[in-house]
Amino acid sequence: MTVITETARPVPVSRGYRFELVKLFAAWRVRLLVLACWIAPALFVAVVSEQSSLPVDTLFGRWMNATGWAGPLVMLGFAGTYALPLLTSVVAGDVFASEDRLGTWRHLLVAVRSTRRIFAAKALAGLSVLVVLVAGMAVSSAVGGVLAAGNRPLVGLDGHLLTSGDAAVRVLLAWVCVFAPTLALGAIGLLGSVVWGRSPMGLLLPAVVALVLALAQLLPLPVAVRLALPSYAFIAWNGLFTDPAQLGPLLIAVGVSLAWAVVASALAYLLFVRRDFTNPAHDGSGRRALTIGVLPLVALLAATAGIVAVATPATGSGIELDKVQRSVATAFAHLYRLQAGQLNRPDVTEEQLAATAACTKGDGLVEPDGPGNDWRCVVSWHLPGIDATGQAIYQLDITSDGRYVADGDGPKEVNGYFQVRTPAGDQPNPLWQFDGNVELLTTTKG
Template sequence: MPGEAATLPRPDAAPAPLWRGYRFELVKLLSQWRLRVVALVCWLGPGLVVAVISTATTLPTDTVFGRWMGQTGWAGSLVVLSFACAWVLPLLTSLVAGDVFAAEDRQGTWRHLLVAVRSPRRIFLAKALASLTVVLALVVGLAVSSVVGGLAAVGGRPLVGLDGQVLSPGHAAMSVMLAWAVVLAPTLAFSAVGLLGSVMFGRSPMGLLTPVALAFVLALAQLLPLPVLLRIALPSWSFLAWRGLFTEPAQIGPIVAGVVVDLVWALLAAVLAYAVFVRRDFTDPAYDGAGPRTVLSTLAPLAVLVAVSVAVLAAVTPTSGSGIDRPKLERSLATAYGHLYRLQTRELARPDVPEAQLNVGASCDKGGDLVEDAGPGNDWRCVVTWHIPGATAVGSAVYQLDATPDGRYVADGDGPQSVNGFFQVRTPTGDVPNPLWQFDGSVDLFTATTKG
């Protein structure tokens, strides 16, 4: 009939505008009940959790900045960021980007979509941009909610950094925002990997699990004593490197290197996903993902990228080995102790002593005389010394250090009791956490490793 013939698309009809396809894909994503629930959790959950934990008597001291949650609201957002980097952000990319193409395969709607849009290229771009928009909105929700919850619970007081330096509320706010901005780069890389998995594996759940599986493998790799260059060449490094923003001076080198690696990963994975997508046969209703040969040939460039990244980092940075050695730990520990000693002095209402007069020093040993004083481990033992003007005796304190492969260490006080033996100190206004009892620190992995 003439009416039916008029409804068929003309072969020479122009493709639908990209912005219409983007809006259509965005509406489809936001109409899914599971994503609505996830969005609600991201925008409300962190704030509630931070508010409850910040006012509790037990704090997550095993998490970086966790011991300061009861003192300032900025610490709560950083604790949420640490937890999100471990599992939440890869999971979000799986739920959104890892399923955006596979959903069409499960529902068998590719032919309808192609008739409406008339351009596989614009379909890919629309889906990629829509999924990226949703992921960014979820990350923003995590950041905003955690900050609001922390500030509402305990206020925006100064934050103690990873070198013991006290950051003003304005400085802390800027550093927290920059930390959340840094993790957008690895989130973008995992989102691109999710697109690639969704394209390659079709209706198979493997596409949905690709970012989570990659995050699990990389998390295990970051726990191993890998060379620092290989560690930074992995797309998960920036999930840890943001901590360098909370030292003075900031450890910018590892952050910049990690962000660049993540952006290259995101670009390469997106290009590979696009290449696989435009070559697939949309007329095959039994399509069940790319074959093993295609999958291996597609993943090979990502492995090559890791090797190239290691070579480039080796050429432009002076670091080598694990990036952790005795001189670095001694300098970092002495600096942090000097800052925290003055903080404890102010808490106890004692006369302040400039750090230049304290002349703080540290001497560390790893595992005794038969073990090389380098690398991560929980067998570092350090003695910190300092001088009080007008006193003839030299003060000293012992610390057990647990240095992790990513450059973070936890210094646990081992006496004397009057300095670091108790987790609280009594002040004129009440008991407060003892800053010298246990504290976190960080070494710059990009500085040259000292020999000898």
């Protein structure tokens, strides 16, 4: 009698993916996060948009009761700093460690019969959950903002007015761009989950890395190093809201984030498929695996910083006198036209105004470059048919990433505080305080 034996085939990745997806959404913490991401942003944006005191220290916060498209951008700034690192920790940082805590690797291997397919299924399931969470925050905050403040035009970071349709498209692009650094943190979470096993360090790794990167962004780093950090795309979306758009830093930041996502995922994969699953007491891959996981990422940071430094004309902090003066003058000219329309004054073009800015730093006692809250700019402009030159003074606080807040310091009738009646209700004088952005790279191509 002939005995026919049939070799068991590994389970397809699609079936493993569905199984992992069901496991993730069955966890109460994941379901709670999904519910929170799809509801809480709308409530937050709607409530804040109705307040008289707005978060003016947050980018686009001063426009939250003027247009519904400011709310999603305020939420995006909060998400990039706090929410998304925590979400990646809960999802990606636990996707492998949960099997170690429950001791279910043996059963999973018997069922799937392929470590490679297990890794692919878990990684894709974690990515899918992150997509649902990020999409929920974007949609929820946009709906809450539009319902509370209306589908109105948005003032960009250079003072020009974006139509409601243009603002909607750019808000969508901004949220799409932050998928790249979210993927990078997610891949780091996968790596930590593989390296540390049941240890809580794997769960905390994405949040810790995000905190370190956020602190690094506050330092006066060379622009090449700043653009090489995988978290810079959480900030670089600001360039979408200028005209022309500052796409150079954004594209570099997205590319760097995707490179980190690929390298970290590859390292996690290599460590996972080489793991000895016959040891039930396995508690992480040890010091050697930690070294293997860290050194390539450090090398990637050095390599990307070197490539950015060679491929772009970026030098120093990227915040230079000419850039600051050009940015302030451009924003003032756009906002002057906005103010003229709100006050029912004759319209003038930016070319007619011919606005210029003369800036100093530290009362002229220090070199005028780099971040600081000691910048002072005098803006000059001309009106058609008037020989006298108008002038206005601004105090600037420029952060290390190029964002600044210009605070009007006279004359009062130009950039002082007073209320202006608009279709959205009474609003502060647009020339009183405004946000701006200095592009860290030398050239702008939109």
